[in-house]
Amino acid sequence: MPGRLFPLGGPVSEKDIVDREDFLVSLGTRLSEGQSIMLAGPRRIGKTSLALEVLRRLKAKGSYVACVDLFRYNTKKELSLAIIDACLENRSGLSKTTTALKDGLKKITGGAKLTAKVQDLEVAFGLPSENRSDDELFNYALQLPEILAKRDNKHVVVVFDEFQEVIRIAGEDTLKVMRSYFQRQEGVAYLFLGSKEGMMNTIFGDKRQAFYRFATILPIPSIPTEAWKAYLSGKFLEQKISVKDRAISEILNFSGGHPQDTMLLCSEVYYALLEAGEEQLTLDFVRTGYSRALLTLSPVFDELLDELGKTTNVRHVITCIAKGLRIYSGNNSNPNEIKRAVDLLISKAVIEKSSRGSYYFVEPMLKNYLINKIDIY
Ligand SMILES: Nc1ncnc2c1ncn2[C@@H]1O[C@H](COP(=O)(O)OP(=O)(O)O)[C@@H](O)[C@H]1O
Ligand SMILES: [Mg+2]
Known part of the structure; x- marks a missing residue:
C-alpha cells in the first residue's frame, strides 16, 4: 500500500x-x-504546522522549547502537568517526565539519573500530591519556563x-494569573495560537482583558500560488506522474490554495x-478527485451548515454570498438581522471581507459545495 503522499489532518x-x-x-x-506573538x-x-516548524528551528539553534495543545486537557491539573512535562522534556528527553518520576522512580533503571537531571528545579513541588492544591501546581507550572531559562542560561519558547x-x-480568571507570571519573565517568549478568532482577538485585543497588548498579533499569510505549484508538481513527479501546468492550476482554482x-x-x-493505473495528471483526473474530495468534506460542511443554520438569516446570507448575489436585497428581513448573520459568519471564519468591501469564502470548496447543493433543490 502506498504511503501517504500528501499530509492530511x-x-x-x-519537508x-x-x-x-x-x-x-x-x-x-x-x-x-x-x-511574544x-x-x-x-x-x-x-x-500548528507553522508553530512546530518554528520550534524545530529554534531548538536546533539551542533554545529550549515547549508546546502545549490545550484541546487535549480538561482540568487545571492536567494543564499544569502538561506544561511541566513540556518544559522538563528539554532536560530529560522524555515526554512525560512527571509520570516517570512518580511511578517509575524505583523500578526504572536510570530513575536516579532522571531525578538527578531535574532535582534542582524543585520538581517535587511540581508533582501532584494530596497536600498540594491544583492552584499551587498551576503556579509552579507557570514559573517553570523562567526557572529553566535562568538555571540553564537558555532562551525558552513556549507555544x-x-x-x-x-x-x-x-475559567476566565486564570488569564490574569497567567499574565501576572508571564510579564515578569525575561528569558521566555510565548507563541499563542487559536482557532476561535473572536475569542483570541478579545483576549489579546480588548483593553479590559488580562492579555491586552501582551503579544504582537500577526496575520497568517496565505501560501503563494507559485509555491503550491512547485511543491505539487514535485510531489507528483516524485511518483513518476507527469503533470500539465493546466491541471495544477485547476487544482488550485478548486481549492483556492486553502492548505x-x-x-x-x-x-x-x-x-x-493509482486506481486507474495512469501516469499522467490530466484535467479529467482533477475533476474526479475534486468530486471525491467534496464527498469527503460533505459531512464536515453539513455539520457546519446545520450549526450555522440555527441563527436566523444565516442560510440566506451564505447562499447569496456563494452565488454572488447582494445580501441586503430580495429579502424582507431586518437589515440588523442580516448584519448579525454576516458577523456570525465572519466570527466563525466562514467568510472574510475583502479590501473592496465584498465578502468571500475562506474555503472556496465550501462555496462550491453550497452552489451544488442549491442546484439539487
Ligand atoms: N505550510 C503548509 N504546507 C502545506 N500544507 C499545509 C501547511 N500547513 C497546513 N497544511 C495542511 O493543512 C493541514 C492542517 O494543518 P495544521 O497545522 O494542523 O492546521 P491548524 O493548526 O491551523 O488547524 C495539514 O495536515 C496539511 O494538510
Ligand atoms: Mg492546530
Missing part, C-alpha cells in the same frame, strides 16, 4: 511545509528576541496551541490516478 513535517519561509523566519526572529485563524490552515481553551479548562483542502484534493486526485 495534522501538523505537517518539515511538506509549503513556502511561508519569510513568515517562519520572522516568527523565529521575533520569538528569539523575546517577543499571537496567531489566530480558522482550523486547518496550518497554524500554547488553541489557547482560548484555557477559559473552558480553568488542507488543497492537500485533500491532491490526495484524491492521486488515488484516482
Whole structure:
C-alpha cells in the first residue's frame, strides 16, 4: 500500500511545509528576541504546522522549547502537568517526565539519573500530591519556563496551541494569573495560537482583558500560488506522474490554495490516478478527485451548515454570498438581522471581507459545495 503522499489532518513535517519561509523566519526572529506573538485563524490552515516548524528551528539553534495543545486537557491539573512535562522534556528527553518520576522512580533503571537531571528545579513541588492544591501546581507550572531559562542560561519558547481553551479548562480568571507570571519573565517568549478568532482577538485585543497588548498579533499569510505549484508538481513527479501546468492550476482554482483542502484534493486526485493505473495528471483526473474530495468534506460542511443554520438569516446570507448575489436585497428581513448573520459568519471564519468591501469564502470548496447543493433543490 502506498504511503501517504500528501499530509492530511495534522501538523505537517518539515519537508511538506509549503513556502511561508519569510513568515517562519520572522516568527523565529521575533520569538528569539523575546517577543511574544499571537496567531489566530480558522482550523486547518496550518497554524500548528507553522508553530512546530518554528520550534524545530529554534531548538536546533539551542533554545529550549515547549508546546502545549490545550484541546487535549480538561482540568487545571492536567494543564499544569502538561506544561511541566513540556518544559522538563528539554532536560530529560522524555515526554512525560512527571509520570516517570512518580511511578517509575524505583523500578526504572536510570530513575536516579532522571531525578538527578531535574532535582534542582524543585520538581517535587511540581508533582501532584494530596497536600498540594491544583492552584499551587498551576503556579509552579507557570514559573517553570523562567526557572529553566535562568538555571540553564537558555532562551525558552513556549507555544500554547488553541489557547482560548484555557477559559473552558480553568475559567476566565486564570488569564490574569497567567499574565501576572508571564510579564515578569525575561528569558521566555510565548507563541499563542487559536482557532476561535473572536475569542483570541478579545483576549489579546480588548483593553479590559488580562492579555491586552501582551503579544504582537500577526496575520497568517496565505501560501503563494507559485509555491503550491512547485511543491505539487514535485510531489507528483516524485511518483513518476507527469503533470500539465493546466491541471495544477485547476487544482488550485478548486481549492483556492486553502492548505488542507488543497492537500485533500491532491490526495484524491492521486488515488484516482493509482486506481486507474495512469501516469499522467490530466484535467479529467482533477475533476474526479475534486468530486471525491467534496464527498469527503460533505459531512464536515453539513455539520457546519446545520450549526450555522440555527441563527436566523444565516442560510440566506451564505447562499447569496456563494452565488454572488447582494445580501441586503430580495429579502424582507431586518437589515440588523442580516448584519448579525454576516458577523456570525465572519466570527466563525466562514467568510472574510475583502479590501473592496465584498465578502468571500475562506474555503472556496465550501462555496462550491453550497452552489451544488442549491442546484439539487
Ligand atoms: N505550510 C503548509 N504546507 C502545506 N500544507 C499545509 C501547511 N500547513 C497546513 N497544511 C495542511 O493543512 C493541514 C492542517 O494543518 P495544521 O497545522 O494542523 O492546521 P491548524 O493548526 O491551523 O488547524 C495539514 O495536515 C496539511 O494538510
Ligand atoms: Mg492546530
